[in-house]
Amino acid sequence: MLAKERTDEHSEKVIEIKSLYKSFGDYDVLEDATLNLYKGENLVVLGKSGTGKSVLIKIIIGLLSPDAGLVKVLGQTIDEISYAELLALRLRVGFSFQNSALYDSMTVRENLEFPLVRNRRDMTRPEVNETVEEMLDAVGLSQTINQMPSELSGGQRKRIGIARTLILKPEIMLYDEPTAGLDPITSKEINKLINDVQERYHTSAIVITHDLTCAKEVGNRVAMLVERRFERQGSFDEIFSSGDKQAQPFFDYNFIQ
Numbered sequence: 001m002l003a004k005e006r007t008d009e010h011s012e013k014v015i016e017i018k019s020l021y022k023s024f025g026d027y028d029v030l031e032d033a034t035l036n037l038y039k040g041e042n043l044v045v046l047g048k049s050g051t052g053k054s055v056l057i058k059i060i061i062g063l064l065s066p067d068a069g070l071v072k073v074l075g076q077t078i079d080e081i082s083y084a085e086l087l088a089l090r091l092r093v094g095f096s097f098q099n100s101a102l103y104d105s106m107t108v109r110e111n112l113e114f115p116l117v118r119n120r121r122d123m124t125r126p127e128v129n130e131t132v133e134e135m136l137d138a139v140g141l142s143q144t145i146n147q148m149p150s151e152l153s154g155g156q157r158k159r160i161g162i163a164r165t166l167i168l169k170p171e172i173m174l175y176d177e178p179t180a181g182l183d184p185i186t187s188k189e190i191n192k193l194i195n196d197v198q199e200r201y202h203t204s205a206i207v208i209t210h211d212l213t214c215a216k217e218v219g220n221r222v223a224m225l226v227e228r229r230f231e232r233q234g235s236f237d238e239i240f241s242s243g244d245k246q247a248q249p250f251f252d253y254n255f256i257q
């Protein structure tokens with residue numbers, strides 16, 4: 001079954017953002033922004049540089065506070081919970097950084113062990129080994145276990161970064177520009193991995209990207225962040241077959257350079 005056939009608009013909201021406002025001084029980044037992430041879907045957020053996509057992610061994981069509005073993640077209202085509750089919630093939300101953020105002085109195995117050693121002190125050594133091996137298998141890179149990040153290609157580093165985020169078995173994945181800087185073939189492999197992760201681990205995900213191929217291949221739904229709000233939410237085809245003026249610049253950016 002294709003990923004995009006799975007969206008159930010009536011399913012549970014794992015992230016609920018309602019009338020969100022965020023400004024820095026006089027500069028309004030988000031204004032009356034509303035967006036839901038439904039359980040099990042991959043939601044693509046498309047937005048030009050500087051429109052507030054990183055601010056959105058920081059608000060979702062509680063690194064920035066909203067000025068007004070509701071932000072609920074896995075049933076918890078972000079600015080009402082204690083710091084301890086926030087830390088516990090962050091373990092259920094995996095954030096895959098744009099630059100993969102691997103530790104250069106650690107092997108692939110050590111990079112993957114790191115979140116487990118810090119957060120899962122209950123796990124035995126054989127359990128840690130087994131989980132690391134399972135995650136490497138999930139991203140198709142079992143053979144790199146003893147390599148250093150500098151020995152990996154950009155695409156492999158992205159995959160290891162995703163494996164390291166997945167290792168705590170988060171319910172929600174936040175992918176920040178997962179295909180940035182990759183060639184089209186490697187980008188396709190990452191898109192496939194995002195769909196495989198959804199399928200295998202039943203994650204719900206927000207994928208932030210400028211890459212329309214990525215949006216088309218992984219997005220059960222697409223939301224465009226335009227002028228401080230999430231405009232135009234719908235399937236890729238609904239948004240991009242309409243000749244929409246706000247969607248057109250993304251087409252131009254991707255295909256007419």
Ligand SMILES: Nc1ncnc2c1ncn2[C@@H]1O[C@H](COP(=O)(O)OP(=O)(O)OP(=O)(O)O)[C@@H](O)[C@H]1O
Pocket residue numbers: 024029047048049050051052053054055056
């Ligand atoms: N802590 C901060 N203090 C002041 N301004 C900020 C802060 N964080 C973000 N901004 C501003 O908010 C706006 C949105 O930034 P953000 O990083 O979310 O953009 P983005 O959509 O992720 O861009 P890109 O695609 O280039 O990564 C920018 O104008 C940025 O300068």
